[in-house]
Amino acid sequence: MQHIAIIGNGISGVTCARYIRKQNSDVKISIISGETSHFFSRTALMYIYMGHMKFEHTKPYEDSFWKKNGIELIHKYVTKVDTDNKSLLFEDDINLNYDKLILACGSKSNFFGWEGQDLKGVQGLYSFQDLQEMENNTTNVQHAVIVGGGLIGIEMAEMLRSRNIDVTFLVREGGFWRNVLAEQEAKLIERHIKEHHVELLMNTELDKIVDDGTGAVKSVITKDGKEIPCRFVGITAGVSPNISFLKDSKIETNRGILINEYFETNTADVYAIGDCAEFNTPVEGRRPLEQVWYTGRMHGQTLAQTICGTKTAYKPGPWFNSAKFFDIEYQNYGMIPADPAPNHEVFYWEDTTSKIALRANFDKASKKLIGLNVFGLRLRHELFDTWLKKGTSVEEVLVHLPDANFDPEFYKHYELDIINAYNQQYGTNLAPKKKSWKRILNNLKKLQNA
Amino acid sequence: MPDTDFSIAQPHPNKTDAVQKLGLAIAGIGVLILFLAIAQIELPDSGLMLWLSLGGIFIGTVIYAVRTYLTQPAGIKNNGVWFNSMTNRGALGWIAGIILTAFYVQLYWYPEYLGLGSDGASNKGIVALFDPLSKFFSGKPASQWFVYGTLYTVAILTLGIKFMLKYRHNRYQLIRTVVVMISQLFLAYLIPEILNGLNTEAAYYNKDIKYFWPLNYYFFEDWSLDAMRANGALGMSYLIWGIGMFTVITPFLSYFFGKRWYCSWVCGCGGLAETAGDPYRHLSSKKVSAWKIERYLIHAVLVFVTIMTIAVLYGYLSGTGKFLGLDTYKYFSRPYGFLIGAIFSGIIGVGFYPLMGNRVWCRFGCPLAAYMGIFQRFKSKFRITTNGGQCISCGNCSTYCEQGIDVRWYAQRGQNIVRSSCVGCGICSAVCPRGVLKLENGPEEGRINENPIQIGNDGIKVNN
Numbered sequence A: 001m002q003h004i005a006i007i008g009n010g011i012s013g014v015t016c017a018r019y020i021r022k023q024n025s026d027v028k029i030s031i032i033s034g035e036t037s038h039f040f041s042r043t044a045l046m047y048i049y050m051g052h053m054k055f056e057h058t059k060p061y062e063d064s065f066w067k068k069n070g071i072e073l074i075h076k077y078v079t080k081v082d083t084d085n086k087s088l089l090f091e092d093d094i095n096l097n098y099d100k101l102i103l104a105c106g107s108k109s110n111f112f113g114w115e116g117q118d119l120k121g122v123q124g125l126y127s128f129q130d131l132q133e134m135e136n137n138t139t140n141v142q143h144a145v146i147v148g149g150g151l152i153g154i155e156m157a158e159m160l161r162s163r164n165i166d167v168t169f170l171v172r173e174g175g176f177w178r179n180v181l182a183e184q185e186a187k188l189i190e191r192h193i194k195e196h197h198v199e200l201l202m203n204t205e206l207d208k209i210v211d212d213g214t215g216a217v218k219s220v221i222t223k224d225g226k227e228i229p230c231r232f233v234g235i236t237a238g239v240s241p242n243i244s245f246l247k248d249s250k251i252e253t254n255r256g257i258l259i260n261e262y263f264e265t266n267t268a269d270v271y272a273i274g275d276c277a278e279f280n281t282p283v284e285g286r287r288p289l290e291q292v293w294y295t296g297r298m299h300g301q302t303l304a305q306t307i308c309g310t311k312t313a314y315k316p317g318p319w320f321n322s323a324k325f326f327d328i329e330y331q332n333y334g335m336i337p338a339d340p341a342p343n344h345e346v347f348y349w350e351d352t353t354s355k356i357a358l359r360a361n362f363d364k365a366s367k368k369l370i371g372l373n374v375f376g377l378r379l380r381h382e383l384f385d386t387w388l389k390k391g392t393s394v395e396e397v398l399v400h401l402p403d404a405n406f407d408p409e410f411y412k413h414y415e416l417d418i419i420n421a422y423n424q425q426y427g428t429n430l431a432p433k434k435k436s437w438k439r440i441l442n443n444l445k446k447l448q449n450a
Numbered sequence B: 001m002p003d004t005d006f007s008i009a010q011p012h013p014n015k016t017d018a019v020q021k022l023g024l025a026i027a028g029i030g031v032l033i034l035f036l037a038i039a040q041i042e043l044p045d046s047g048l049m050l051w052l053s054l055g056g057i058f059i060g061t062v063i064y065a066v067r068t069y070l071t072q073p074a075g076i077k078n079n080g081v082w083f084n085s086m087t088n089r090g091a092l093g094w095i096a097g098i099i100l101t102a103f104y105v106q107l108y109w110y111p112e113y114l115g116l117g118s119d120g121a122s123n124k125g126i127v128a129l130f131d132p133l134s135k136f137f138s139g140k141p142a143s144q145w146f147v148y149g150t151l152y153t154v155a156i157l158t159l160g161i162k163f164m165l166k167y168r169h170n171r172y173q174l175i176r177t178v179v180v181m182i183s184q185l186f187l188a189y190l191i192p193e194i195l196n197g198l199n200t201e202a203a204y205y206n207k208d209i210k211y212f213w214p215l216n217y218y219f220f221e222d223w224s225l226d227a228m229r230a231n232g233a234l235g236m237s238y239l240i241w242g243i244g245m246f247t248v249i250t251p252f253l254s255y256f257f258g259k260r261w262y263c264s265w266v267c268g269c270g271g272l273a274e275t276a277g278d279p280y281r282h283l284s285s286k287k288v289s290a291w292k293i294e295r296y297l298i299h300a301v302l303v304f305v306t307i308m309t310i311a312v313l314y315g316y317l318s319g320t321g322k323f324l325g326l327d328t329y330k331y332f333s334r335p336y337g338f339l340i341g342a343i344f345s346g347i348i349g350v351g352f353y354p355l356m357g358n359r360v361w362c363r364f365g366c367p368l369a370a371y372m373g374i375f376q377r378f379k380s381k382f383r384i385t386t387n388g389g390q391c392i393s394c395g396n397c398s399t400y401c402e403q404g405i406d407v408r409w410y411a412q413r414g415q416n417i418v419r420s421s422c423v424g425c426g427i428c429s430a431v432c433p434r435g436v437l438k439l440e441n442g443p444e445e446g447r448i449n450e451n452p453i454q455i456g457n458d459g460i461k462v463n464n
């Protein structure tokens, strides 16, 4: 029986294994991870620390699922990959042979060589072990500093605030998550962060971390010379592929493991998916590294086709993403740059009495919708998927916004406010169309039969 | 994987400020009076004491909740739920469970320990404490059921307000909770008490118009039917209404809205579960094995109540009081009342909130829920829609589903949730950090998508 070994039990590796198993019951599948024995949702790590869930709740499948589906779980670290002999070496010096190898080994936190970054109390947040370390590191902490204004940083801030720990948040850029968000939204989120009593320092970079004499952190010093006393430093300056164990292998790497559109590496029968993979030639409009949950899932689904004999290239549909900043939900459909490209026109609307906002970037000439961000509003994914694929104009999208509304029942509707703002800005005379189940379902049906 | 090291003792407790402490103290005095009364300690002026007690519980809790929630930005408030001994099946949870259970045991079987005076003796203890209020309605001293009904209503009102403050950003929760509070106060409490008070000589029958068969299992018993028949137009209206509720109105409303119109919007059991029981909703088991038990058990109760009722009706109409030669009281209605009415819906249903979650009865036992669930599953417009590919499998929805539905299992594969047990509380949708879930009523077509596709990926069409 052919043996498919998967290194990594995250969303990409697990999805790939599941979809291989669905189509093929004749292969042996092993999933290897040194982190946890079972798949858990990395995106839910924060909720364990905050006491919303226990670790067991973050496991998307009951433990019996794996045996039932004939997927073997190996809870060990791989230290070496020998592609000539198709063999893996584990930390305990035991070997395992494979016929096909799928690398789904994820990311690790970035540390940029700061002085004092190895002190006790300084850490990133990526793995379950990081979370356990954070639990220990924050036990008697009154004040913490977080370095890096992105998604994991704000999650860490929320985690620490849930335990009443004071937080100073250092952000290198002039606005929160400013490499992704535009100015107005960054400001909106910053106001909300402050509402949660986080001290937010923009345009502030970490210089070094100071030792208290026992090997633990005493304070941090910023590039402008300010010293902030703290017993915990969260480093959330992005992540990068976790590939150091491949150093001596013949697998070609750059920032990540280099792959083509079929997730094939330079070595036969070795593939890479998820956070650790880097496309030689990215799909148009996308980045070479895709480090989110959804792309990991799509990589896994696609590669499973190839492994099962239907060679299939990666062809993602329109980009989408979502996040939550303390209490503000964020949904995104279509890739939009933080600062508009030259051909982009931007429509921005914000409800001044609440924390609700919408941004639509569209093509200046054709008015075709390029992408849309919403804050504090929920929208139907399927409709935006279709609209973006079809090149629907921003005006048609706004007119049909009531169809896309996904907020809970009885919530206040903002479609009219939004369209009025648009009318005012562009001198149009649009009116929202009443929600139509028929249109919503027709679209779904088309997607299903596509 | 051990997770016991995650803050069993929260090292950074929320500080309770002076206003919160004041609220707790006032509510505490209210509760203390109840306990003193249960302990049969002589209290002066039971009228004043009753108002101090109920008023204290209400006002104190509201002060505490206002101070706690309005000082924070609106949003989901589940911090520390699994660290708190009261809500993680810790020592405090067990103590609360035992006290509640003991109270129910006394209520059903040993009301004399609560102070109920028998054979014309006057009330003592906590029953006596409620005499003034009972006399206000009917001129008669209180019974243990009057005490229970009053406390039940106070609990729903008080903790309903707390719940509304907690979910103040969510209008579905606000409106739903106002309706459930009003239903309890007027339909279940005030109107029946007033009607009973207007004619104290008439034989008793249930006057809560939203409490109907099969949840109200005694509706067709001889004494109940006799009482309605003997009570002129009002009694007849109740008889017709009770039958119409079950045969026409319930199927109709369940078709349009799912069973939520009842379970989380008007029902008294549901009302208590959603308000007083809210801190315990995450304790329901999500295991597939629990789902299996649920399906057997709840339908078994539905069959049981149906057989019991047929027997009782046969005995009544035939005038023999017997069904297949068996005494209908002894062999049918008494066992049902004991096993299901008292033990299951009362003692386990509420007493076990802190141990098994707030919907044990609704999920595993309620025959009305089973009946409506059949509509919800097979013939209804209600569903929880899953939003494309946006789920990150975090597990908040499943954890906080009081009915133990593994919502994530559907959401992560892009499938709508159509489950007979869903009571439409809307909490899964509220706690989802990615806006993936929407409770809605829509066309039946496309409601159940057994083979959902996961959108986001054009290269392949993957059926989950």
Ligand SMILES: Cc1cc2nc3c(=O)[nH]c(=O)nc-3n(C[C@H](O)[C@H](O)[C@H](O)COP(=O)(O)OP(=O)(O)OC[C@H]3O[C@@H](n4cnc5c(N)ncnc54)[C@H](O)[C@@H]3O)c2cc1C
Pocket: A007, A008, A009, A010, A011, A012, A013, A032, A033, A034, A035, A036, A042, A043, A044, A045, A046, A076, A077, A078, A079, A104, A105, A106, A107, A125, A126, A127, A152, A155, A242, A245, A273, A274, A275, A276, A291, A292, A293, A294, A296, A322, A323, B392
């Ligand atoms: C705190 C946090 C919050 C996030 N929130 C979001 C979000 O809201 N939305 C979103 O889209 N994305 C989010 N992400 C990103 C998302 O979690 C990742 O993109 C995704 O988990 C990557 O999945 P993966 O399968 O590629 O790898 P991983 O989930 O990283 O899995 C890789 C596994 O392989 C194991 N492994 C690696 N090397 C070896 C080896 N040599 N031997 C054995 N095992 C090995 C690792 O230990 C790990 O368990 C978040 C990430 C973090 C850390």
Ligand code: SF4
Pocket: B384, B400, B401, B402, B403, B404, B405, B407, B417, B421, B422, B423, B424, B425, B426, B427, B428, B429, B439
């Ligand atoms: S599925 Fe959602 S709405 Fe239904 S009972 Fe569970 S939490 Fe409530």
Ligand code: SF4
Pocket: B390, B391, B392, B393, B394, B395, B396, B397, B398, B407, B408, B411, B412, B431, B432, B433, B434, B435, B436, B437
């Ligand atoms: S809460 Fe939302 S994102 Fe999390 S598992 Fe449920 S549906 Fe998915």
